[in-house]
Amino acid sequence: MMFPLCVYAAVILCSFTSISNGNVEQTVLRGVQTSLLSMYIPSKPFTCLDGSLTVPFEFVNDDYCDCQDGSDEPGTSACSNGQFFCENKGYLGTLIPSHFVGDGICDCCDGSDEYETTIVCNNTCFELTQKFQAGRDARRTLHEAGVAKKKEIIAKSKAITSERQEHFNELEQDLNNLENDLKETEKLKQEAEVLEYAAKEKNQKLWEEKRAIQQAMVRDQQIREIFVDLDTNEDSLVSIDELQKHTELDTNQANEFTVEEVRSILGSDSVNFNEFNTIVFEKISNSYQSSPEPTTPTPEPTPLPEPSIYSATTPSSILETHGYEEEEVTTTSSFYKDNEEENNNERDDYHESSSVSTSLEHEKHIHASLAPEYDNETKVLIQIADQARNEYNQLKEKIIQIKRQIQDFKKQSDVDLGPNSDYAPILDECFDYDEREYTYRICMFKTAKQISKGGSSEVTIGYWDSWSGPKDDKYLKMKYSNGATCWNGPPRSLTVTLQCGTEQKLSDVREPSRCEYTMTFETPLACDETIANRPLHPGHVEF
Template sequence: MLRGVPTSLHSKYVPSKPFSCLDGSTTIPVEFVNDDYCDCRDGSDEPGTSACPNGRFFCENKGYIGTLIPSHLVGDGVCDCCDGSDEYETTIVCNNTCFELAQKTKAEHEAKRALHEAGVAKKKEIMAKSIVTQSTRLTRINELEQDLQKLENELKEKEELKQKAEIPETEAKERHHKLWEEQRAVREAIARDNQMREMFADLDTNNDSLVSTEELQKHTELDTDLENEFTVGEVRSILGADSVNFDEFNVTVFEQISNSYQPLQQPSTETSVDLDDLAAATEAHLKKEKEAAEADARLKQEETHFKEEEEEEAAAATETTEGDYEEDPNRQEASSHIATSLDHGKHIHDDTPPEYDDEAKRLIEIADHARNEYSEVERKVHDIKRQIEDLKKQSDVDVGIHGEYSAFIDQCYDYEEREYTYRTCMFKDAKQISKGGGSDVTIGYWDSWSGPADNKYLKMKYSNGATCWNGPARSLTVTFQCGIEHKIVDVREPTRCEYAMLFETPSACDETIAATLIHPDHQEF
């Protein structure tokens, strides 16, 4: 009886003919077959014994699936074939379990077939929806591109209107700014001239129309070397001479001392006065207050009518010479008002520009309106461009030959384990999120489909994630298998920094498996 030979090879083992080794290496008498001696290099002459180390014994396994086992397992006292045919020469009694295995395998195959059948039904829904979605997406892109063309034309019109409105606005603002700068320059010139005149009068204590070293030396606040006395040499270095007249003081001295200069405190003396003297003093004091008020009024008038005052001051400056300088009869009073003039100068130097006039305000309002209209249309243009870009990116994503993976677009899936949450955003990135509050770690960015040649859509690759400590950049391989729902079922790190994810989805279900019929008859490999 010929044992261990598949039915498909029975024609090679003819009892009336010499046997040719299946590898063609030699031909032997047929009686050498299964004689427990290995004659063929491929072991094909001993299919029913364990003589050849590379021999293969065929288990017929009637009612189940025929299988090949290594021939060295034949007669080893262990039942390897479900029908027990591998132990035909031993006393071992093998129970025939082929029927039970057939029933179990049939149930497993049926469950697998049913799973794929249900998954394929959902897969077809996804593909049908993908066709509609893609068509809708392309239609929407076309509509948006038409809207964009109209808006871009409108934007050009709004830009022209904006530019036209901004020209008179800019001119009005420039006129306003120029006038304000001129006014401020005049006010500053008046304030400086008043301050300079009062300071000269205050320093010229002997009324000789000169400021001498002796007069300036009294103002020790001008001494930059605070540790030593204010020497004549230091004073002369400021004046440039033993004394200076009004014009020289204006040109060379005033700017040096204006920031540090302080009027001398007038000494007060206590004397006994009678009622007449007191009345006279009171009258003089009231007169000074009146004159001070009049001086303040003059300063305000100068500020209001700065142009007229500028012309007057310029004319006065032209007519004034060194010999023509006349001492103000109220010089002592002017000295007492230096601080007042300086305080008033702070107001004059105010950098807050005045409000625009009504015409300028009207032009600014028109320009603002034009700018707002331009900005609104520009915002719409940017929004439509963004929508078109997003839709085109979605259209360019490879979601399978028939769009079976289109349900993954813009979707993220989580997998919870003890320390981390793994989040995969399809066609974007994958992250490892610590449950202990640490920062997220990117384990890869979408790279490509990486399945086998016959179906590349069974795996996807995420690469160039965060670099491991002293290691490579992290990466993730997602393997898809048939399932009723889209979900991650397992995540592991089989190799350092290289993660493996198992993902169930209807998109991976196979139409061929779903249509397979389970045959109860004998199957042979």
């Protein structure tokens, strides 16, 4: 069924309509977008828009599909892949699938898709225009208020940015000064440490020399004790039969401690003190055990031999060997003399098992002893070196901190903060969104986390990656990636959609796919000045 001519102006009349105006004739086709009218010229054959075929123009809108792309039937439902253009005059022109044409349902707000049916379509274009206008006015009002706050935020941000730049310049100057100071402090430290080291070395050497003297004296005492303990007949000699009693010295415990084995230790049938010192002592000192305390009364002791017998390792010779005067170790010498007097007066004490063990314990104590305190001069040098080290380390720590601040500033400077750095005010700022189980926290251009309200866990769902909006507005979305890996899944990631708002807040958080999160962030910084400057109630709307 054909409607009367000119029911709708321009593009939605008959298969084609001639409008005469003097000698001018213009043909307009139903269902063709205005931008494509130049491809449909009635006086010329029609070439399919995909270029696959050329047909006589009469084939256009003849209700038979000739073109593979359906472009020859823009006004009919003949082609399943064709598109019909609803002009929707006064509202937004739209494209609908051509098989919707004449299906008894009003798809175009002006009803032009049902031109051949008996269906009466109410023209709803005006109502849609009103709703569209109201929505656009509300959007414009929101952006107007948002832009006003955006300007305030950016003005404050610029002041902060200027302060940060000044601070950065100060940091670089401080770093330069501190590095110069560090070189001078390091030089002073090294000089103080040279003096400290020399003083410590001197003290260490003196202590080691004195300790060596003490050890030699203790060793001498130990040799005397063992010699006296072995010299049971008190003839100032240790003989084979005296040593043979100490079977613990037998290296081959399976057999008898033979005379030959004893002679191999002594080197002869008997040895005096000097020979015992030089030949025997080292062979038996580790295995020797003192004689048990006698069960019968001991005879009166005879006087010990003259000191000349033991002259090989007297304290005087030890002191001379190490370059010390005897009075330098008065205490040790006194100890030695007291013990010698005790040897002369109480001979039977050497037969007690405690005598040798006491000397052995004394020797262990000397080996295990710590160095004595440093003298006052050395202590002063140590204090000076410690102070120099502290000053050096403090300067070094300050330099590390300043370098870290400078590095952070440079990293922030490399971040793309949007056109004209509009998003600089929220750099490093954090925002939370609470739901029943978790708090979601995003720190702008850094990290995003999921925090359990039970306090049991904190999961990173992404690190700042890049802007990820569409090509025409990449600053519409933010991408955070490489978060904590899901169990048997991919690393977590987050997409943040920015929307104009009068406040800065997260308004929605979801997980549409496993380990892939989305957030909506409202901020005045996303408000568009172009939208804010549109007329609020225009006389007409250009679509």
